[in-house]
Amino acid sequence: MDEKTALERLKQLRAEMNFHNYQYHVLDAPTISDYEFDQHVKELRQIEAQFPHLVTQDSPSQRSGGQPVAKFNKIRHPSPILSLANAFSREEILAWFARNAKLDDRMNSTAYVVEPKIDGLTVVLHYQDGLFVQGATRGDGEVGEDITANLRTVKAIPLRIPVLDTSIHPPSRLVVRGEAYIGVRDFIRLNQRLEEAGEKTYLNPRNTAAGSLRQLDPSLSADRPLTMLVYNIVASDGPVPDTQWETLMYLKSLGFPVTGNASLHKDLVSAMQACEEAIQKRDQLPYEADGMVIKINDLALANDLGVVGKDPRGAVAYKFPSREVTTLLKDIGVNVGRTGVLTPLAILEPVELGGVVVKQATLHNFDFIAEKDIRIGDRVLVKRAGEVIPYIIGPVVTARKGTEAVYYPPSVCPACQQAVEHIPGEVAWYCVNAACPAQLIRNIEHFVSRPVMDIDGLGIKIVEQLVESNLVRDVADLYTLKRDNLLTLDGFAGKKSDNLLEAIQTSRQQPLAHLINALGIRGVGEVMAVDLTQHYRDLDELSRATESELQQIEGVGPNIAYAIVDWFRRPSNRSLLAKLRQVDLWPVASESDIPGNGPLSGLTFVVTGTLPGLSREGVKEYIQQAGGKVTDSISRNTSYLVLGVDPGSKLEKARESGVPVIDEAGLRRLVEG
Numbered sequence: 001m002d003e004k005t006a007l008e009r010l011k012q013l014r015a016e017m018n019f020h021n022y023q024y025h026v027l028d029a030p031t032i033s034d035y036e037f038d039q040h041v042k043e044l045r046q047i048e049a050q051f052p053h054l055v056t057q058d059s060p061s062q063r064s065g066g067q068p069v070a071k072f073n074k075i076r077h078p079s080p081i082l083s084l085a086n087a088f089s090r091e092e093i094l095a096w097f098a099r100n101a102k103l104d105d106r107m108n109s110t111a112y113v114v115e116p117k118i119d120g121l122t123v124v125l126h127y128q129d130g131l132f133v134q135g136a137t138r139g140d141g142e143v144g145e146d147i148t149a150n151l152r153t154v155k156a157i158p159l160r161i162p163v164l165d166t167s168i169h170p171p172s173r174l175v176v177r178g179e180a181y182i183g184v185r186d187f188i189r190l191n192q193r194l195e196e197a198g199e200k201t202y203l204n205p206r207n208t209a210a211g212s213l214r215q216l217d218p219s220l221s222a223d224r225p226l227t228m229l230v231y232n233i234v235a236s237d238g239p240v241p242d243t244q245w246e247t248l249m250y251l252k253s254l255g256f257p258v259t260g261n262a263s264l265h266k267d268l269v270s271a272m273q274a275c276e277e278a279i280q281k282r283d284q285l286p287y288e289a290d291g292m293v294i295k296i297n298d299l300a301l302a303n304d305l306g307v308v309g310k311d312p313r314g315a316v317a318y319k320f321p322s323r324e325v326t327t328l329l330k331d332i333g334v335n336v337g338r339t340g341v342l343t344p345l346a347i348l349e350p351v352e353l354g355g356v357v358v359k360q361a362t363l364h365n366f367d368f369i370a371e372k373d374i375r376i377g378d379r380v381l382v383k384r385a386g387e388v389i390p391y392i393i394g395p396v397v398t399a400r401k402g403t404e405a406v407y408y409p410p411s412v413c414p415a416c417q418q419a420v421e422h423i424p425g426e427v428a429w430y431c432v433n434a435a436c437p438a439q440l441i442r443n444i445e446h447f448v449s450r451p452v453m454d455i456d457g458l459g460i461k462i463v464e465q466l467v468e469s470n471l472v473r474d475v476a477d478l479y480t481l482k483r484d485n486l487l488t489l490d491g492f493a494g495k496k497s498d499n500l501l502e503a504i505q506t507s508r509q510q511p512l513a514h515l516i517n518a519l520g521i522r523g524v525g526e527v528m529a530v531d532l533t534q535h536y537r538d539l540d541e542l543s544r545a546t547e548s549e550l551q552q553i554e555g556v557g558p559n560i561a562y563a564i565v566d567w568f569r570r571p572s573n574r575s576l577l578a579k580l581r582q583v584d585l586w587p588v589a590s591e592s593d594i595p596g597n598g599p600l601s602g603l604t605f606v607v608t609g610t611l612p613g614l615s616r617e618g619v620k621e622y623i624q625q626a627g628g629k630v631t632d633s634i635s636r637n638t639s640y641l642v643l644g645v646d647p648g649s650k651l652e653k654a655r656e657s658g659v660p661v662i663d664e665a666g667l668r669r670l671v672e673g
Contacts, residue, residue: 006051010059013044014160017060021155022162022255041655058131058160071216072145075136077124078175078235082141084117084293085311086319093272093294096316100296100305103313111297112271113244115231115262116278117317119288120181121210123151124234127174130161137214141310150213153222154180162255170254171238178230178256182209183286186225195341200427203364203391204383205288222656230256243297261285264297275318282320291319324383326396327351331376332363332407336415336438340522342429344369344409346380346392353384362391365427366409373397375404413438421522421566423559430522432563433572435474441467443520447475451526451617452518453507457500465489475518476579478504512538512587515580521567523560527631530624531555533589539577543568598627599671604637605630608651609644611664619667626671634659642667 001009017040041060048055055061087093101107122138135151136144151157161170182190187205194201202208212224230251233240241247245264252258261278265271275292282289295315296302302314328349335343344363351358361382363369372394374380379399384390413420413431415438422429434443444463448455455478466472471485481504486497516529516539524532531553536542542564550561567573580586605623607630614622619642620630634641634653641654641661654661662670 001047001050003051003054006047007054010044010047010051010054010056013040013047014056014059016040017044018058018158018160019162021060022158022164037655042660045658057133060159072147072214074139074143075124075134075146076143077136077139077141080141080307080310081122081124081138081144081177081234082307082312083310084315084317085308086291086317088319088321090272093268093275093316093318097268100313103305104301106298106301107296110301111243111245112265112268113248113262113295113297114265114271114274114278115248115259115293115295116285116287116289117291117293117319118179118181118229118259119206119290120179121206121213123147123178123180123213123228125151125157125176125178125230127161127170127176129172130163130170132157132159145214147213149218150215150221151180153218154226154228156227156257158255163253164255165253168250168253171236171240173235173237174233175235176230176251176256177232177234178228180209180213180226180228181205181287182212182225183227184288185286186227190225195428196339200367201364203368203393228257229259231259231262242299244295244299244302245297247299268294272318279320289320291317293317323353324381324393325351325353326379326381326399327358329374329376329378329380329392329395332369333360334410334414336413336431336436339442340430340432340436340439340520342366342410342413342420342431344407346382348380348382351382353382353390356384358382358384358390360390362389364391366429367427369407375400375406377401377404415439416572418570418572421563423562426559432522432567432570434520434567434576435572440472440474444472444475444478446520447518448478448507451620452514453510454514455500455507456503457496458503462489462500474576474579476576476583476585479508479583479585508585510587512589515539515585515587516542519567519573522563524564525632526620527629528555528560537589538586539580543574543577598625600626600628603628603639603670605640605642605667606632606634606638606650606654606659607642607644609647611642611644613664619664622671623667640667640670 017037020037020040044059045061048059048061085096087096097107124136124138124144125132126134132152133148134146135148135157136146138144152159161174163170182205184205187202187208190208191201208224209226212221212226215221231248233247233251241250248258248262263274265274271294275294278292293315296305299314302312305313307313329346330349331347333345333347335345337343344366346361346363348359348361363374374392374395378395380395381393382390383393409422409429410420412418413433413436416431416433416436418431418433418436420429421432431439433439441460441463444467445460447453448458448463466481466489469489471481472478481501483494483497483501486492486500487494511533513526513529513533516524516532517526532542535553536545545564547558547561547565550556550564551558600623605628607619611619623630631638634650634657636657638654638657638659641650641659643651643661643663651661
């Protein structure tokens, strides 16, 4: 391909990909498959690698952000980025109207626009000839911080204005204002992912979004599910709409993300009614909002009314009722989760909050208690957002009387009284007792699952029956069950009992790697278990491994090595191992259990989605038998992402990392030639 052809193809690819990014990340209405988009990414990167001088700022390949910066530069806004006055009742809204009506009688005939007041971070975006060239925080309203590199990672922000309506020509210079935020569902998923990884979780979406965009390293911003809505034109060098409603429609036609929860009202009574209705529906919003904004639709009138202090007279925020109260922290309890993570729980003096009497609240984690210096006996600030469990914001230090007690994390699990595990540098505290009553059902559920011991017919409901009837006190007890035991359970007859016992006996044939995975050692999953069997022939050998020996294995770091050694030295776990040996569940690794050389030798794969011809477990086994390795997450060592139907976030990560993507047919070609 010559340079002229490459340039034309790059222009075409960038235009198509920016359009499809808009369809996917803004409208949530993709028009092509992920696989087709990935092929565009692959072609784009190949051409840009061949002609690096043709890389442009608006290229989708530049989304990942630049190099870390030492500090943020300051940017003066083209016009003040003002805050809003607050109102908490109809009376205060009517008083706002009356003040304005004294200044300008056009207030008596103007219309209003009502928009959600998103609880995020205000940002200002600068476009020159349709290209995104600069982005800043609000700062003090006059001067903000340059966070351009971080904003480039936000998929909802167009790097080039796509102009969906070709009859509209945006000004060569356009500066817009919007709110960057993290959606409620994305925030919950983010915290779940961090908690599963043993990392520190976040307290609320607003602070997480603000902190993510103010990272000196843009790659950290790129790792957060940030998005944005635009609602105002700050400056331009060409004609723009003269009403707020038309401004929203204009921004939408240009391809900017605009709220779908705005409404136009002919009078103030209708606007106030919309705000009051929004209070009842606030939990249905996809983001956290602390109110609705009533804006004068006539922008000339809003501008002529001017500013009082730092608040424009042309708009007012109708705030939602507060969901924060203070109450007494009577005690701190500890819950043991199904994964063994210990979570502190605030025991409160009952208090009404958002129409609900609150007696308990989340305390996040033990580090949070220490960082906020929360003490038993403190008066604490409690918040409840939507249907989310109430959580503690922090103590009211000025209310202290000197009798408050400093809290220290527990040294033993409150459910089984075994010593807890806490690795320095990690947030989570764990109970790693395999027979802990608080975790028993979860441990057995994991043990019998298809990728592990694969005991067919032993679902969660039956597991609960076995535990509640005291027939099973640990996983080894599964192998001592008798037909007569099962017949005492509700729903069990002769055939069902026989089938389950047969499935339990069949599971004895599972290889050592499956049993290691089944033990639930923190950090040891399916891939790591296979790696361990290449160095240790049975559980006896593995139990004698030292931390330094384990760290010689690829992928085993200090924390995982410590977790393995610690699991095997616990008396309760050693008792479980003795029972497994007694019930003759003691597989020994053979050469056939260890993946050997093959067409995929030296290659590492990640699988996402469902493959039509292979199950999730089947594709992993297929890859391993061909000498390949399967891991759970995209990294610089990943050779290929195997793409199936309904893929998850791994596809986006692969795109950003430049990892090749293949489907089932492509995988088979690698194996079979």
